[in-house]
Amino acid sequence: MVNRPAFAALVLLLANGAAGQVLLKGSVTSRDSGQFRMLPFEVPAGTRRVDVQLTFTGRDQGTQLYLGIFDPIMYRGAGRLSFTISEYDATPPFAPGPIVPGTWHLALGVVNVNPERTSDYTARIDFSTSDDRPTGIVLRSEPGWYKGDLHSHTGHSDGVCLSQAGKNVPCPAFKLVEAAAARHLDFLAITDHNTAVTLNSIREMQPYFDRLLLIHGREMTTLAGHANVWGTAEFLDFRIGYRNWTIDDFLDQVHRAHALVSINHAYWPVGPACPGCGWGWKEQTDFSRIDAIEIVNGYSEKGSWFQPPAGNGVPFWEEQIALGHRITGVGGSDDHRAGEQLDRGSGVGNPTTVVYASQLSEPAILAGIKAGHVFVQLRGPEGPALYLSSGQAIMGDTIHPAANGAVEFQVRAKDCTGCKAALIFDGRTVKSWTVDRNVQSDPVSLTLGGGRHWVRATLQDAAGSLVALTNPIYVNY
Ligand SMILES: [Zn+2]
Ligand SMILES: [Zn+2]
Incomplete structure (x- = not known):
């Protein structure tokens, strides 16, 4: 009969809506080698994502652990020490799907602990109530x-x-x-x-x-x-x-x-x-x-x-x-x-x-x-590419010029020799010209008057087909 060492489980539930965190802590020794230990934890209702990360001491002394996870109904996967599971996605090879509230288990496999060694582990489990996709990439x-x-x-x-x-x-x-x-x-x-x-x-x-x-x-x-x-x-x-x-x-x-x-x-x-x-x-x-x-x-x-x-x-x-x-x-x-x-x-x-x-x-x-x-x-x-700017403003930006002053726009066309560039003011073409260099910047000066306007640029090939267009620079929007 193996005398199993006592292990402590520390559970923290944060008062952050239904979101929270659980820490499962314990130790394993050489007597646990080759055995699984099931670690229960409660998943609160409303959880949309479960993130698990297992850390442990003694890795440099030969300790090897393996980790799997079971929800109240089914097996969700094993084989990584750090993973995420949600309704729609999960770290391979874990299974995405509904996050059922209730008692889940980590399956902690003790692959090896060398003789006379003890390793401490911490499984950190985070619960999210919202769609926390991996947008940090x-x-x-x-x-x-x-x-x-x-x-x-x-x-x-x-x-x-x-x-x-x-x-x-x-x-x-x-x-x-x-x-x-x-x-x-x-x-x-x-x-x-x-x-x-x-x-x-x-x-x-x-x-x-x-x-x-x-x-x-x-x-x-x-x-x-x-x-x-x-x-x-x-x-x-x-x-x-x-x-x-x-x-x-x-x-x-x-x-x-x-x-x-x-x-x-x-x-x-x-x-x-x-x-x-x-x-x-x-x-x-x-x-x-x-x-x-x-x-x-x-x-x-x-x-x-x-x-x-x-x-x-x-x-x-x-x-x-x-x-x-x-x-x-x-x-x-x-x-x-x-x-x-x-x-x-x-x-x-x-x-x-x-x-x-x-x-x-x-x-x-x-x-x-x-x-x-x-x-x-x-x-x-x-x-072909097309860029529009006015001073520091680029397409999408808003400028507030002095009323009735002239404003200079730069239209830069790239890789469209023989094309026709045009500047469009409030939906009407006010100037067009032929592009005859591979990279060509043309200044166009417009007197805008007061009020709200938009200025954008287009590029057409020699046959008149549209090949590029910019978003407007907005005036007084
Ligand atoms: Zn579609
Ligand atoms: Zn569609």
Whole structure:
């Protein structure tokens, strides 16, 4: 009979709502080698995420421990000393799923403790009541213009790609991310329809894709319009109208979660031919609460059944800007084929949204989008680029010039020799010129008058097709 050493368990519950922490402490000796010890702890009701970290002494003296976890109903995984488990995602190989309140157990396996040795362990278990996603990932720490795609689908909704035998099958998320990495994008938002299951794939893929930031997104797919939401794993109710659920209620949910919302392909038709394609909620929408509008959608640009012209989301967007709303114009490929049909325009990275951010992390990219520090490249990440500034202000910023004084804007076009650049003032083209150098900066002076205005820039190729456009610099907004 093994004489088991006594161990002390210290439990701390913090008075922070239902969130809290448990510390399970104890010691093991060589007599415990080769045995498991089950350590019970209580998970409070309302917990959405459980984080576990096991530390112990004596590692340098040969002690080895193994850790697993069981909830009140089922086994959730084993094999790591530090892990997280939530409703939607978990550290591989642990299983995500509902966090059932009640008695859970850590299974502490004592692989080895050398003779005459004692090791002290502490299992720290943290409970969160909110969606604490791993937003701390920083892939690059320097500020800069980062290129990405904000709208894409995998087999977690209706994304398909060719199987080994050449059949269309639900496309594994990995294929889409590989396609985005092959285009050298800096970030990709995976926005499957009304689901957050992709979050678990992101947790698995992000360590491998250490140059491509995967942004937590989804396409809120209502019966009369689609909107991307970036930056939350919370359930967002898409059942507008059910039990009086309104667009305002939905926007409350998004902003409580500190996420951003972007109306997608608003310029598509509304009606039975394409339910939910256009934005059928226009009359009910308080546009002061909308963060972004998709002004270029890759899926619609080519190969689609109604073939709208490129950049056709601009009139819907400018209508709201004219009403005084500072809403960021963005692009999204709406890729549904893991980049397989680049030749038909529906490829990840077509278009590319370029964001000035303080670093390459999810919070910084979302802050850059919110600030409007954004331009869109319709020909992808290697295509022509376009920058707009006025003094220290860049696109998205607001300036307050002296009334009736001249204001100088700088339009810088890159990689578009022979293209036509234009400056657009309050929705009207006030100046256009030909770009004849690879990198060309042109000053344009405007007398703005008092009041509220917006000034933005566009770039068209020699045939008149839109290839890049900037967000506005706002005047007196
Ligand atoms: Zn859509
Ligand atoms: Zn979509």
